[in-house]
Amino acid sequence: MKEYYFSTNKMCVGYDNKPLIREVEITLPKGEILSLIGPNGAGKSTVLKSIAGQLQLIGGAVYFGDDRLGEMKTSELAKKMSVVFTQKVTAEMKNCRDVVATGRYPYTGWFGVLSGEDERIVDEVMELTHTAEIRHQEFDKISDGQKQRVMLARAICQEPELVILDEPTSFLDIRYKLDFLSILQELRDKKGLTVIMSLHELELAKLVSDKILCLKGEFVERYGTPEEIFESDFIERLFDLKEGGFLKNEKLSGYIRQISSQP
Numbered sequence: 001m002k003e004y005y006f007s008t009n010k011m012c013v014g015y016d017n018k019p020l021i022r023e024v025e026i027t028l029p030k031g032e033i034l035s036l037i038g039p040n041g042a043g044k045s046t047v048l049k050s051i052a053g054q055l056q057l058i059g060g061a062v063y064f065g066d067d068r069l070g071e072m073k074t075s076e077l078a079k080k081m082s083v084v085f086t087q088k089v090t091a092e093m094k095n096c097r098d099v100v101a102t103g104r105y106p107y108t109g110w111f112g113v114l115s116g117e118d119e120r121i122v123d124e125v126m127e128l129t130h131t132a133e134i135r136h137q138e139f140d141k142i143s144d145g146q147k148q149r150v151m152l153a154r155a156i157c158q159e160p161e162l163v164i165l166d167e168p169t170s171f172l173d174i175r176y177k178l179d180f181l182s183i184l185q186e187l188r189d190k191k192g193l194t195v196i197m198s199l200h201e202l203e204l205a206k207l208v209s210d211k212i213l214c215l216k217g218e219f220v221e222r223y224g225t226p227e228e229i230f231e232s233d234f235i236e237r238l239f240d241l242k243e244g245g246f247l248k249n250e251k252l253s254g255y256i257r258q259i260s261s262q263p
């Protein structure tokens with residue numbers, strides 16, 4: 001029996017059989033939030049695609065408890081995990097509520113007919129994610145930030161145990177960034193949702209995460225709690241901030257000190 005809800009064992013990820021990151025070891029209890037941070041091109045999306053089963057592993061394994069990804073039935077996986085990637089999504093002619101409702105597909109059977117209970121869950125999740133007010137708008141005509149919230153609602157509708165999100169807050173304004181992350185925390189605290197996501201906003205990663213995985217180069221740079229990651233000058237080193245001319249700017253270097261130091 002595995003101790004962790006989600007884990008990887010010597011996971012090696014990359015493209016065309018060429019390793020990009022080797023020996024990734026993640027151990028995550030149920031109901032924790034893991035954020036992936038690192039410079040552009042470090043491999044955050046690649047790791048997320050690999051653990052979501054969208055990109056074949058080059059080596060090692062991914063486990064949900066004792067079950068190994070790749071040996072699980074697709075239908076079983078769809079009830080456990082939902083995935084939200086940021087690439088532009090289109091949904092011709094569908095209104096936002098229709099898009100959210102497609103999140104119920106693991107439960108609706110062949111014809112996708114929603115039961116009364118499915119309808120109730122769709123409405124409840126749209127309230128929770130502040131998407132109810134745009135329910136009748138055509139999905140293709142809302143803003144990118146609104147789309148991100150609708151796609152989160154769709155993922156939550158699936159009632160997953162684990163949600164995987166690639167840069168979920170990238171198009172959101174500060175209010176909705178905070179709103180979005182507090183929804184994730186609420187789902188973690190009330191429903192035991194486990195979250196794995198990539199984030200560019202370091203100060204938010206520090207606030208919201210239980211664990212942080214730092215990527216840079218061929219091996220994982222560091223994996224630990226926010227306290228372990230945001231200590232001394234590790235963040236400056238992770239993002240190569242030592243040399244930048246902007247460090248001569250007092251306000252900008254003050255900002256970096258602020259996000260790097262302990263709360």
Ligand SMILES: Nc1ncnc2c1ncn2[C@@H]1O[C@H](COP(=O)(O)OP(=O)(O)OP(=O)(O)O)[C@@H](O)[C@H]1O
Nearest residue numbers: 015016020038039040041042043044045046047198
């Ligand atoms: N389909 C692909 N085939 C080959 N290489 C790819 C493919 N997609 C991404 N890469 C490469 O893999 C590396 C990691 O990319 P990835 O998108 O995982 O980084 P990231 O950390 O998510 O970056 P960002 O912060 O810019 O979104 C990059 O060098 C990228 O060029």
